[in-house]
Amino acid sequence: MTRATIARTKPAQESAAPAAALLAWYDRHRRHLPWRALPGEPVDPYRVWLSEIMLQQTTVKAVAPYFAAFLARWPTVADLAAAPVEEVMKAWAGLGYYSRARNLHACAIAVARDHDGRFPAEIAGLRALPGVGDYTAAAVGAIAFDLAAPVVDGNVERVVTRLEAVDEPLPGAKPLIRALVADMLDPTRPGDFAQAMMDLGATICTPRRPACALCSLRPFCAAAAEGSQEAYPKKAPKKTGTLRRGAAFVVVRADGALLVGTRPPKGLLGGMTEVPGTAWSADFDEAAALAAAPLPLALHRLPGTVGHVFTHFPLELTVFRADAPSGTPPAPGMRWIAAGEIAGEAFPTVMRKVLAHAGVGPDGRA
DNA sequence: CAGACGTGGGC
DNA sequence: TGCCCAAGTCT
Missing domain, CATH: 3.90.79.10 (Nucleoside Triphosphate Pyrophosphohydrolase)
Known part of the structure; x- marks a missing residue:
């Protein structure tokens, strides 16, 4: 059964242990990605936002060359805002989900025109931008501005449903997962916590054959304790389209x-x-x-x-x-x-x- | 809220 | 091969 109800009633102090273990792992094993600032280096919200939009339902490998090309051609959000939308569509061709490109351009214009060229440093302001949903608002807020927002993507859903053995299937379990992450995150390092969760999901807590033996959260994981990690997250069956x-x-x-x-x-x-x-x-x-x-x-x-x-x-x-x-x-x-x-x-x-x-x-x- | 919305890669 | 998956959003 799910451990979620029990976990929610725990004092906040007890939730700190998993976050500390995770961040200690992250400090040693964080991935080096083109859009990621080095420790101590200033974070550019434009790069964070651009990468987050590109990474929606898209692999790191596919995004890398597009990110480099966009950044070289449009180094700032003002540059992107000033570009013709047709040029943005051409540059996006091949990446998929093309409404992202149109929204990307609309968002750049909104930031340049309505926000003096700077991304809003609050979740609500970010969430109101075109193409920015719950996930991206939280991710940009946490990574670029260190806001203590629960960042929940597919990786985090997998990590948390295993950690707490959440039996409710997705997408219904999303509110519960968000609440669990909000309880778990480290308010002193929200950006690192978010990226650590995603790195863990991408490299250790993988969909198939997760490397539990190497996992910093193994001592806290309800699914691993019973050997059922691959049964999570539970999902509603999906339909296949006709030819x-x-x-x-x-x-x-x-x-x-x-x-x-x-x-x-x-x-x-x-x-x-x-x-x-x-x-x-x-x-x-x-x-x-x-x-x-x-x-x-x-x-x-x-x-x-x-x-x-x-x-x-x-x-x-x-x-x-x-x-x-x-x-x-x-x-x-x-x-x-x-x-x-x-x-x-x-x-x-x-x-x-x-x-x-x-x-x-x-x-x-x- | 369920369905629309791309593409490439892994097994 | 066929199905699943990848840092979701919009309607």
Whole structure:
């Protein structure tokens, strides 16, 4: 059974031991990450915020090169605020969850315009910014401003549900977990405590085969005591989406230019660049798809298909290629981009797969 | 509150 | 292969 109820009634003094053990471990084994300040070094809230947005549902490995590129190109929040949103979308292409990029830019503008270029040093002020939810507000508050906020991400959920053997499944257990973290954190080192919990979750208290023998919290862990650590956190079963199909048209002009459009700002792949195509649906009809061709040109159906898996559904695209004579005007609402612009365009990964399938390289050459 | 919202990597 | 996972947010 859960130990949570018991733990909540303990005097505050007793909760200090796990935090002290955790921080002692962190002081020896903290990860060196590009966005992390060295001990004693001043913390730049802009870097903390930028990294936290990028790290939402995204691995450290995937984020690292994007973080470096953004920081080099836009060293301050004012620089980012001054950039055209299209440039931000292009720079974000490939990272996923593209509403983050639009919100990132909106947030930079809000900070520059409404907060004199400085991030608010209170949780409520941070939480009100675009793209900043409960987690990110707490994380930026704790790491950049040493606010004693409970930082709860997927790592912390795993660590705490094991520590206290929380049997209630996620996401229902979130309020309980937040309360447990609030009780446990060290108010003298909130930023280090938050990062220590996340480091522990990422390197020791992993989803599978956690290294309990190396864990500084092992003496306090209810799940480890009964050998049930891998049973936590408990989660509600998730549904898998049904396959959707569609067609994509790769139209190349004689000079190598490619016909593209921009997706609506909101929704799937919002604001990103795409090649023309049909809607993606479960009852896609390949023959009928030909009527959706953007221009009256001979279409060449390429063998095979392009597969891609989104979080909530798998997708299978049939690709048609067409060659347009020089001087062909773009279809309504679309535009031609030069072959040399393809690499820098805001194509999401699924579109890059389509281009590769059609033999169009990043430089527009076969 | 459940579903939408990307992508790449691990086993 | 297929499923799960990764520093969540928005509606």
